[in-house]
Amino acid sequence: MAHASILDIEQEDYEYLQSLCRCRTIQAQIVDRAKILIYKAQGESIAAIAERIDVNVNTVKLCLKKFKEGGIDLALYDKPRPGHPVEITDDAIAWIVALACQRPADLGYSQELWTLKNLHQHIQKNAQEAGFPRLATITKPMVQKILHKSEIKPFKIKYYCEKRDPEFEQKMHDVLLVYKQISLQFKEDGSLTVPEDGVVVHTVSCDEKPGRQAIATTGEDLRPTADTGCVYRDAEYKRLGTLSLLAGIDLLTGEAIPLVSESHKSSDFINLLKKLDSKYPGRDVIRIICDNHSAHKSRETKNYLASRPEGRFVFVFTPTHGSWLNMIESFFSKMTKQMLKGIRVKSKEELAERIYLYFEEVNKEPVVYRWTYKMDEISQDEAVKVGVKSNSN
Template identity: 30%
Template sequence: MVARRGRPVAPLVLTDDESETLQRWIQRADSQALAQRCRIVLRCAAGNTNKQVAEELGVSPEMVCKWRQRFIDKRLDGLADKPRPGAPRTITDEAVENVIVATLERQPKDGTHWSRSTMAAETGLSQSAVGRIWKSLGINPHQDDTFTISTDPQFIAKVRDVVGFYLDPPEKALVLCVDEKAQIEAERNAAALPMTPGIPWRTHEYAHHGITTVFAALDLAMGELYGSIHRRHRAAEFKKFLATVDSTVPADLDVHVICDNYSTHKSPTITRWLAAHPRFHMHFTPTYSSWLNQVERWSGLLTDQKLRRSVHRSIQAFENDIRGWINTRNNNPRPFNWTKSADEILERLAPYLQRIPGAAH
């Protein structure tokens, strides 16, 4: 038997308090470097070798060895950076953590969210110190947003299906991301007042001239858009749009259509049309997951670059302007670059689902 070479690795055993602290630092660390050291220690404590930890975290074995030994020698204090030249810190790590915990887990007694002044009064720090801590972590208590968690029982399967087309599209097939931009309103009679230094673009007169709907199909590979405009938004109009796509796409290609769960896309009229056109295959995004459809990026560009500041005195002029914008973009089409795998998306969503009662089921 060949003797094992190399120095024996010192065992690393954590107390319950140390394990809890390391997990908390990973979630709230104001330094990614500290979070990485905590991950190294936790994996070492789980019985992994230095090489296994290095491969899993994408760091060098020497780094794993360094922080394993530093923790064994000095425990939690060993994970901090060594003092650097310059004036000593006046705000302790404990004070920083108190600000973070209070901001994320508690509300002030007289309000729904913290301000710099109320947090300063709570912690005894200056308002500027509170502001620096928040800024370093990207915390903005004055801002809010909304989101909706999908309740689709096939959420995971649909995410893998759609993302699979983005990352590995099939051969001899066309993948189209389809959606409707409905109820677009032609409005505004007169041109806006132009920007001047210190004064933004401004509008001063509105008149409603009617509404229209843009049916759009984004070619995943080429970035070209198939667009069709209709005054109504029904299964009949969607069927006409699919027929237009069918007549445009070469007959030897299968067509995979990625779209949402809107009732128009699943109506008996569309079901019968699809049965008569077997080269068309529908793939539905999960409910409340429009962000998964790449055509939403195009829809946002249409709003920002054309609709938000356009001036039209008739619905016909409005529709012609949209057609012109689509044609101009198709003269130099550019596909969007999707980079996230299904596993990465699901891993990113997991912490949010765990914080919401019933959302993970």
């Protein structure tokens, strides 16, 4: 027996259809048409849909035919007949869209974002004064339809990162130049090239995860069984304090170097630098990629760097709001998913021990992180010509 075909509907459109089915003020035939599309998207046959909604099979077929010809709007709403006056003019629609694009707080409301209910009420209340009396009786589904067709989503926030650093492109180029130079340190077989003078440049991607909560359970976790299938945990918990994690990733070897601290100060960052200083041969260069946190540029940090041989440490700073350029962010993301998510401990000391244990486990099979974004924009000649470059911005 052949299976009924499944109607392919975008998730956003599917949610819109569901909202129409929940609406109590919309016409019954529009609700029926929305249900037809939903049921077909779930894989039901035409006959089954017709029986379920109590309509003729031809009604179902017509609705699906209109969807294939013109999408959701054509399937749900009848086209106006010739000579039928347009009830909601283009100017009225433009006014609704303009309202939806405004901030409710600027119009005297408490909320930051519109809800469909608030926007609908505002439109009805102000339509007469704005010169659109027809909109005084507009329905919420019609407002929703207008917004949907205009692709306006005033109820939703998407975050972006504004480039407030006027030298963003140049600083990004400096970081990408470092990644290009790192790639040139590897031979085709994956082994490292040792310079003729024997001085190796070790590039370490550094960052911090401050304020890691040590959280204890108030009751023992119940381990999965054949009946439960998952871990059961008491919803109550106890906060035991916070720790800060400072770490670096050696971009040549993939080795992760951790430092767990009670605080997040310049002295903690200096302790990480001391750890790196003792790790690598004295003649080598330690190049640090990090963000613009004050601890990385403080007087205390500069005093420590001045006590080291000239050229021992070289700093390359990511641009403001450009921390995503730092490869250790990928490591921290992986660490959060694998180890920190849902972690429960009996003390801060246990949290520190388990963090160090995670680094030990990772370093048994280190992963060398490779950067690919915009690498084709950096030529090999430029990378060789520039050499080891630092910036102090």
